[in-house]
Amino acid sequence: MSFLTPLALALGAIAGPIILLYMLRLRRREVQVSSTLLWQQLLRDREANAPWQRLRRNLLLLLQLLILAALVIALARPFVEVPTVTTGRIALLIDASASMNATDVSPNRFEAAKQQANNIVDTLSEQDSMAVVRVAEQPEVFENYTNNATELHAAINRMQPSTAGADWNAALTLAAAGASGADKFTIIIIGDGGLSGDLASNYGDVKFIPIGRSDSNLAISALATANDPVNGPQIYARIANYGSQNADVVFSVKLDDTLFNAANYTVPANGTTDVVVPNLPLNFRRVEASLTRPVSSTVPDYLALDDTAWTVFNPAQAGRALLMTQQNKFLEQGFASLPDWQTFRGDITKPMPAEPFDLYVFDSWLPAALPNANLLIINPPGDTPLFKLNGTSTDTSGATVLRDDARTRFLKFSDVNIRQFKRITDTPWADALVTAAGGPLVLAGQVNDHRVAVISFDLHDSDLPLKIAWPILLSDLTEWYKAPRAIQVNGSLQPGQTLTIQPGADADTVRVQRPDGATTTLRVDQPLLIYADTPLPGIYKVDLYRGSDQLREELFAVNLFDPNESRIAVRTPTFGPANTGVARKDEVGQREFWPWVALLALLILIVEWYVHHQRLRVPRLAALSSRFARRP
Numbered sequence: 001m002s003f004l005t006p007l008a009l010a011l012g013a014i015a016g017p018i019i020l021l022y023m024l025r026l027r028r029r030e031v032q033v034s035s036t037l038l039w040q041q042l043l044r045d046r047e048a049n050a051p052w053q054r055l056r057r058n059l060l061l062l063l064q065l066l067i068l069a070a071l072v073i074a075l076a077r078p079f080v081e082v083p084t085v086t087t088g089r090i091a092l093l094i095d096a097s098a099s100m101n102a103t104d105v106s107p108n109r110f111e112a113a114k115q116q117a118n119n120i121v122d123t124l125s126e127q128d129s130m131a132v133v134r135v136a137e138q139p140e141v142f143e144n145y146t147n148n149a150t151e152l153h154a155a156i157n158r159m160q161p162s163t164a165g166a167d168w169n170a171a172l173t174l175a176a177a178g179a180s181g182a183d184k185f186t187i188i189i190i191g192d193g194g195l196s197g198d199l200a201s202n203y204g205d206v207k208f209i210p211i212g213r214s215d216s217n218l219a220i221s222a223l224a225t226a227n228d229p230v231n232g233p234q235i236y237a238r239i240a241n242y243g244s245q246n247a248d249v250v251f252s253v254k255l256d257d258t259l260f261n262a263a264n265y266t267v268p269a270n271g272t273t274d275v276v277v278p279n280l281p282l283n284f285r286r287v288e289a290s291l292t293r294p295v296s297s298t299v300p301d302y303l304a305l306d307d308t309a310w311t312v313f314n315p316a317q318a319g320r321a322l323l324m325t326q327q328n329k330f331l332e333q334g335f336a337s338l339p340d341w342q343t344f345r346g347d348i349t350k351p352m353p354a355e356p357f358d359l360y361v362f363d364s365w366l367p368a369a370l371p372n373a374n375l376l377i378i379n380p381p382g383d384t385p386l387f388k389l390n391g392t393s394t395d396t397s398g399a400t401v402l403r404d405d406a407r408t409r410f411l412k413f414s415d416v417n418i419r420q421f422k423r424i425t426d427t428p429w430a431d432a433l434v435t436a437a438g439g440p441l442v443l444a445g446q447v448n449d450h451r452v453a454v455i456s457f458d459l460h461d462s463d464l465p466l467k468i469a470w471p472i473l474l475s476d477l478t479e480w481y482k483a484p485r486a487i488q489v490n491g492s493l494q495p496g497q498t499l500t501i502q503p504g505a506d507a508d509t510v511r512v513q514r515p516d517g518a519t520t521t522l523r524v525d526q527p528l529l530i531y532a533d534t535p536l537p538g539i540y541k542v543d544l545y546r547g548s549d550q551l552r553e554e555l556f557a558v559n560l561f562d563p564n565e566s567r568i569a570v571r572t573p574t575f576g577p578a579n580t581g582v583a584r585k586d587e588v589g590q591r592e593f594w595p596w597v598a599l600l601a602l603l604i605l606i607v608e609w610y611v612h613h614q615r616l617r618v619p620r621l622a623a624l625s626s627r628f629a630r631r632p
Contacts, residue, residue, distance in 0.1 A: 063608040070601035086207060088184030089129050089145060091175035092117055095191025095211070096136040096159060097166035098495070098565040102192070104214035104302040110161040113190045113211045120188065121152045131178060135191070136162035137496030137535075139171035145178060163305055163537060164495035165562050168195045168573075176203045193571035194564050208572055215569030216243035216299060218267060219306035221561055223289050224491060225313040227340060233313060235277035237289055241267035242567045247299040250292045253277055255284040264294065280313075285555060286539055287311045306566045310539045310557040311492060319482060322346050322353065325363035330465035331378070334474045335361075341478060359481050364458060374451045374481045379458040380422060386447060387430075387454065390423040393438030402433045407444055407453075407480050411472050416464050421457035430454070444477065453477050485554060486510070487542055492557040493534055499556065501529040507544040507551055514540055515558075534558050 094117055100110040117132070124130060124147060132143040132155045143155035172187065179185035186205045192212040222238040241247050246269050252262040260280070267273045291307040293299075301307065324346045325331055335343040341359075346352060348365045361376045370384060383389055399413045413434050423439045430445035430452070444453040464470050486503050493499060503510050503524045510522040512531050515538025522529050534540065537558050544551045560566070 059611055060608060063604055063611065067601050067604045067608065070597050070604065074595075074598040074601065086184075086186040086188065086205075087125060087128050088186060089178060089182040090120075091131050091133065091178050091185075091187045092120065093133045093135050093139075093171055093175055093187060093189045093191075094156070094159060095166060095189065095194070096134045096162045097191070097194060098161075098163050098305050098560055098562070099192055099194050099303065099568050100161050100211070101163075101305055102212060102214075102217070102302045102568045103304075104212055104216070104300075104568070108161070109192060109211045110159075113209075114156050114159060116190050116209055116211070117156045118153055121149050121156070124149060124152075131175075132156055133171060133175060134159050135166045135168065135171040137164040138167060139174050141174070162495070163535060163560065165565055166194070172203045172206075179204055189573065192568060193573050194567070195571075195573040210570045210572070212568060212570040214243075214300070214302055215567070216245065216247075216301065217303045217306070217566055217568045218242070218247055218249055218291055218301050219303070219566040220289055220291060220309040220559075221272065221306075221563065221566065223287070223309040223311045223559065225287060225311055231278055233280040233282065233284075235275075235280065235287060235289070235311075237275040237277070237309075239265060239267050239273045239275060239291065240563070240566065241269055241271055241273075242563075242569070243299065244269050245299050247301075248294050248297045250294060251275055252290050252292065254286075254288040254290075255281070256286050257288070285313055287313060288539075303566065303568055305537070306560050308537070309559045309561070310537070311559075312539065312555040312557055314485075319358035319478075320344065321359040321361060321478075322357040323361045323363070324348055324352065324365055324367075325361070326365070328363050328459060330459050330470070331361065331363055334465075334471060335478075337471065338475065338478055340482070359478070372448065372450065376453050376455075376477065376481075378455045379461075380424070380454065380456075386427070386452060387424050387443075388426045390425045392420050393423050393436075394420045395438030396421070396436040396441070399434060399436045399441065402431060402435075405431070405433065407476050408433050409472075409476055411469060411476065413441070413469055416462060416467055416469055418457050418462040418464070420461060424454060424456050427454075442473070444480070451481055453480075486544055486552075487554050487556055489556045492559045492561070494562060495535055495537060495558055495560060497534055497558075498530055498532040499534065499540075501531055501542065502527065503529065503544055507546055509545040509547075511543045511545065512540060513543070514538070 094110075094113050096110060100108070100113065102109050105112045121130065126147065129145040129147050130143075130152055131141060131145045132152060134140045134142055142159060143152055146152065175187045186207060187203060188207050188209065190209045190211060193208065193210060219240050219242065220237060221240040222236070224236050225233060226236065227233050235253060237251070239249060239251060246266060248264060248266050250262055250264055253260050261277050263275075265273050265275065287310060289309050289311075291301070293301055319340065320342045321335055322344050323331060323335065326348060332343070332345065335341060344353075344357070352367060352371075357373065359374045359376060360371055362378065362380075364379045364381060366377070366381060366384060370386070377384075380387070380389065396416075396418045399416065401408050401411050401413050411434075418436075418441070421436075421438070421441055424443065427440075427443055427445070429447050430443040432440040432442070433444055433453075434440070434442040440456060442453070442455055444451070446452070459465050464473075484502075484504060486501050486507075487499060488502070489499070501510055501512075501522070508524050510524060510529060512520045512522070512533070514520075514533065515536050518533075520531065520533055522531065537560055539555055539557050542554045542556070544554075
């Protein structure tokens, strides 16, 4: 055993005054008397006033000396040399990613990692310093380089695991910056090794402390909805088994918080099982899928975060289109190929149906009054309130497509041949999507909050229906006709990903509610808003307001679809020109135990207090007993 501050042992000299206080006698007060008969008593008083007495055995003295000894030793900071992972300047990276919630070690991997980190802090010497970094979707420095063990322990104990993946490139880059000016620098990673495979840089001396024992885990790795034109809405899911044993599982589906379906599946080891749930109703929005284990199953599932997944079904995407045409097979087949549209054919010899439609398609025919709705007009036969006709043209040379527009994505018109087209004028509301030398061939724009497109030629007067440009043009236009959404999410987001919100010109406030009920309010001061508070898996709600009036509500899902996190088998990370080594205790550190000595001093002090008060109480009890004994 050695001491970090041996000079503190000099405080042991305080024991001398304590002993002297027990050897000194109390000096009696002198009193004058009128008779020599009291000389004998005075002589005894003189003897009692002698300044010193022989030191006798005294329990209080012994306890006080022990307290002093314990305090002096604690101030001297005793330590013993113990094996440690490394010394010098240390960047301690604690994996807080989703996989660290696994429970194959008690109570979970993250708590076990914190215990390992605290053990390393306890072995720091006077010359060492350490920084503590929590590694999740963004690295976070909980404590900068210091030798203060109390602050380091407090920083480690404050940490909580995340529900997202970890950005190890950013964390290692941040940690490597601490090597500047250090004689010896080491990065220690405590985790299960779920590092991404794109770590190609050399970060110096990196040591790895593995946490975890098992690979047994099942997960929902994909979940989506789709509207089949024949069978209606369906759910598609994938169950992944990342363990080394075949596993039985119950896959359950809730629609708007109501159980709809549950079925048993056997998922092969290190394999997947695809699931299709058909025959869904048309009026649901929220889907929650979950995995549970049959009672008879003996294969554990150690990570619960990926056992539940969510998705959103937007039935508004499936529009109803009315085709007013006289047997135009090209048009009918084109709309029949669109999965999100229900197509109905009208009779131009009869009045139009009274029920509303999302899109009206007029082919070489127009009603007496245009409906106040989305319109697609092909080969208009005459003038309308929206445009005028100025004869026909055959000059289709130099046809150009409006670029960087969602209505013309992947559209090419250079190989399309057109015999003739109508010359359309007076269209300040429209953009010319396709323009030839003789005039616009395709126009589109917005009129009174509705979207209108015009194709200025008869499909039978061109080879457009025989070209790839026809389905592309039809798909782009019908996608544009759909009600614009404020959020565009391809599938679902992962925890920590940002969401782009396009509120539109009619909204002045956007309110986003997380699955736990926390709400964020965004003021619409720019065309695009960024929302980044997505740490929790689940369904988020986006409400758009104009003043106090709610315009619409949209939903999106956040899921842990990350194989790197669901694959909980411990893996030693590899990056840079050399492999990361598993940490071994090859160096010598220091473990201080002065807090235990200080605790011992406190316990002795309590005993000393008790003994002292017991001694004061005994004479009082004796005096009372004698008083009662003298009473008649």
